[in-house]
Amino acid sequence: MWSSKDIYYISDSTGILVESLGQALTCQFPEISFNEETIPFIQTVNDAQKALERIMAQSVGLRPVIFSTIMDPEVRKVLDRPEVEFFDGFAFLLDRLEVCLEAKALRTPGFTHHLNNDKMDKRVEAIHYCLDHDDGTNPKEYDEADLIILGVSRAGKTPVSVYLATQMGIKSANFPLTSEYLGLYSLPEHIINNRKRAIGLTSAPEVLHQMREKRYAGSTYAKLSTCRDEVQQAQQIFLNYNIPYISSSGKSIEEIATQICQEMGISRNK
Amino acid sequence: MWSSKDIYYISDSTGILVESLGQALTCQFPEISFNEETIPFIQTVNDAQKALERIMAQSVGLRPVIFSTIMDPEVRKVLDRPEVEFFDGFAFLLDRLEVCLEAKALRTPGFTHHLNNDKMDKRVEAIHYCLDHDDGTNPKEYDEADLIILGVSRAGKTPVSVYLATQMGIKSANFPLTSEYLGLYSLPEHIINNRKRAIGLTSAPEVLHQMREKRYAGSTYAKLSTCRDEVQQAQQIFLNYNIPYISSSGKSIEEIATQICQEMGISRNK
Incomplete structure (x- = not known):
């Protein structure tokens, strides 16, 4: 077994997909330490030659791994050398997809170029909406929201709202359940x-307590008993108003966002 | 050739990777219209059976395509049926990676569970920093920024800042070049x-003009001549202060963010 390995993620576009693909695979080998580098926008034979020179200079004799999602066979060929372990993230899948769809693939670089403008405009609009409606701002405009996330301070509302807007174009507002609502087990009119x-x-x-301690150590706000009371009160509010709720503890931003879409029946493919 | 095809992205985790992988491939067939659905968190044989039932009910007789990144072979087997076109996004790559690394893969579900907490904390912190330093807010705290994005109104500063924070954990502030700076070809002290x-x-x-017209149609702010002047003045400021700049026109948020990281020598794998 190798104890460490140099690994390069190479793409004709941003490299975001090939990096995610590679990391989903390398994390299955937790005992090996990977030295990762992403090289985006490799679109010509010349780009590929330069990238290969850099890789060989850095990883000479180490049989580096190259993960690629380059579409153009001529460009890809430059990197598929005996001195490296070359992995084509697409080849096998694309060939089979051509058979199954009875059609020829374009094989042109750049997934993101195929993103349509409407989808991009929708994301930009959702991001601006999300920022303008963070942390209880402008509640009178909640009619325009696709989603309103409620929770006590530091439950993760803002990161999840931002993720939903940025990645999925969902206009997400978020509203903090502060003491004025918690104490009365009530919600403001715009949310009702x-x-x-x-x-x-x-x-x-316990998780909330740790998060709050990082911000205001030793405060009443951060106390475990305060956190316990607030969580209990918030859950009671959700029950009273028949609002579904999920826990953010131990989950990534992506997982929480995905669960929210599932719970609310929001399709992210639209 | 099929004119349309039902396609399902199935994952034992969020499904974000398998969806991106599938869409990078389907966009290579622009003449076919795909009906897409993502089914996340399929972790048990029972989950997979339910998913298959749903798929067969919706797509009976249409030979739907299933893209999967499910790690557990038992769960995967449920979906790999003769009535569907089953694509395993990992199988071939993971098998070869085991050989090349001389190690056994864990084959446990959920990439995101392998995300370490430090990385998640960094992203959450970056998102809060980004929101607190959007559109010129709190410039006195620019010492803490990893990056400060400058530009005229609607050049794309906010979406790109948010993306850098959310996806890459980069603390990115953004500052609008308004008339007080443009007219004098100057920058405030905190940026200098x-x-x-x-x-x-x-x-x-032209692009800026269109963006602004959507917001304030017919205004001086949106006029093409105003946009021309502002872009020219902004570029002159960047040149005067030796600040690199890139164009956002015709690019996705991901492409702009990737180019910024390249230009500034920021590694997103750290």
């Missing part, structure tokens, strides 16, 4: 009127 | 002091 689009985010009190 | 971490975002005047 839009509660069909509201979802609660909760958290284990 | 941090100009090594500043990058300019520019745009074709």
Whole structure:
């Protein structure tokens, strides 16, 4: 077994996909330490030659791994050399897909060029909406939201809202359940009127306590007992108003966002 | 050739990777219209059986395509049926990677579970920093920024800042070049002091004009001549202060973010 390995993610576009693909695979080998580098925008034979020179200079004699999602066979050929372990992320899948669809693939670089403008405009609009409606701002405009995330401070509302907007073009507002609502087990009118689009985010009190301690160590706000009370009160509010809720503890931003879409029946492929 | 095809992205985790992988491939067949659905969190044989039932009910007789990144062979086997076109996004790559690394893969579900907490904390912190330093807010705290994005209104600063923070954990501030700076070809002190971490975002005047018309149709702000002047003045400022700049026109958020990292020598694998 190799104890460490140099690995390069090479793409004719941004490299975001090939990097995710490679990392999904390398994380299956936790005992090996990987030295990763992403090389994006390799679109010509000349680009590929330069990339190969750099790789060989850095990883000479180490049989580096190259993961590639380059579409052009001529460009790809430059990198598929006996001195490296070359992995084509697409080849096998694309060939089979051509057979199954009874059609020829374009084999042109750059997935992102195929993103249509409407989809991009929708994401930009969602990001601006999300920032303008973060942390309880402009609640009168909640009619326009696709989603309203409710939760106590530091339950993860903002990161999840931002992710939903950035990646999926979902106009997501978020609203903090502060003491004025928690103590009365109530919600403001703008949320009650839009509660069909509201979802609660909760958290284990211990996790919340740790998060808050990082911000305001030793404060009443950060105390475990405060966190316990707030989480209990927030959950009671969700139950009272029949608002579904999920826990953010131990989950990544991606996992929480995906669960929210599932719970609310929001398709991210539209 | 099929004119349309039902395609399902199935994952034991969020499904974000398998969806990106599938879409990178399907976009190579622009003449075929794909009906896409993502089914995340398929972790048990029972989950897979339910997913298959749903797929067969929706796509009976249509030979739907299933793209999968499910790690567990038992779970995967349920979906790999003669009635569907089953594509395993990992199999071939993972088998070869085991040979090349001389090690056995874990084959446990959920890439995101392998994300370490430090990386997640860094992203959450970057998102909060980004929101607190959007559109010129809190410039006195620019010392803490990894990156400061400068540009005229609607050049794309906010979406790109948010993307850099959310996906890459980069603390990115953004600052609007408004008339008070453009007219004098100058920058405020907080940016001059941090100009090594500043990058300019520019745009074709025609594109800017269209973007602004959507917001404030018929205004002086949106006029093509205003856009031309502002873009020219902004570029002159970047040149005067030796700040690199790139154009956002015709590019996706991902492409702009990737180019910024390249230009500024920021590694996204750290």
